[in-house]
Amino acid sequence: MTKSFISGRSLFGLVLAGGKSQRMGQDKGVIKWHGVEQRYFMADLLSKFCEDVFISIRPEQKHEIKAEYKTIEDSYKDLGQYGAILSALEKYPAKAFLVVACDLPLIDGNAVSNLIKSRDLVKIATAYKSKIDGLPEPLVSIWEAKSKERLLALLDESITCPRKALIKSVDNVKLINPSYPELTMNVNTPDEVEKAQKIIKERGEDAWLI
Numbered sequence: 285m286t287k288s289f290i291s292g293r294s295l296f297g298l299v300l301a302g303g304k305s306q307r308m309g310q311d312k313g314v315i316k317w318h319g320v321e322q323r324y325f326m327a328d329l330l331s332k333f334c335e336d337v338f339i340s341i342r343p344e345q346k347h348e349i350k351a352e353y354k355t356i357e358d359s360y361k362d363l364g365q366y367g368a369i370l371s372a373l374e375k376y377p378a379k380a381f382l383v384v385a386c387d388l389p390l391i392d393g394n395a396v397s398n399l400i401k402s403r404d405l406v407k408i409a410t411a412y413k414s415k416i417d418g419l420p421e422p423l424v425s426i427w428e429a430k431s432k433e434r435l436l437a438l439l440d441e442s443i444t445c446p447r448k449a450l451i452k453s454v455d456n457v458k459l460i461n462p463s464y465p466e467l468t469m470n471v472n473t474p475d476e477v478e479k480a481q482k483i484i485k486e487r488g489e490d491a492w493l494i
Contacts, residue, residue, distance in 0.1 A: 297330030422446035
């Protein structure tokens, strides 16, 4: 598949893998939904679409990551995914980032492609809309380079949640509908793992091929 570039603006990919996975009881980035650790599966997937791809990690995770994968260390302490996104935007201030979290195991190539095709360069971000509550799903989204200033401004207001950042910026965010309800399913507990595994099995392995 040819890498996708929209309106001449290239994208970097960012796989969020720095969470401590306390509710799950194990690192969600190493779960093998599709035969390989999810952090690597998603990095390989994004590499089909993005100019370059990075795995976002906490500094102490550096030794865990295979040498062939590039990383961006979180430079914000205790800000979670918000800090991870900001760290990437600050390290590469001229780049937009297609961000996907490791706890969204039902994201496939079609979902990534549709997000890129729907990208609105005028907005600060393009994101899927949750089928559950209609709110933005910030962890499968495109954050434009200019979103950095908005995130920093909201940080000054003590906003540290990516979803709240998009909600408070909704007039400047492009929202799109997922192609199937479970696409943005977030997996944080063993029960949710079982549900996701069932969906993956029902869809068949061919659904995840690029």
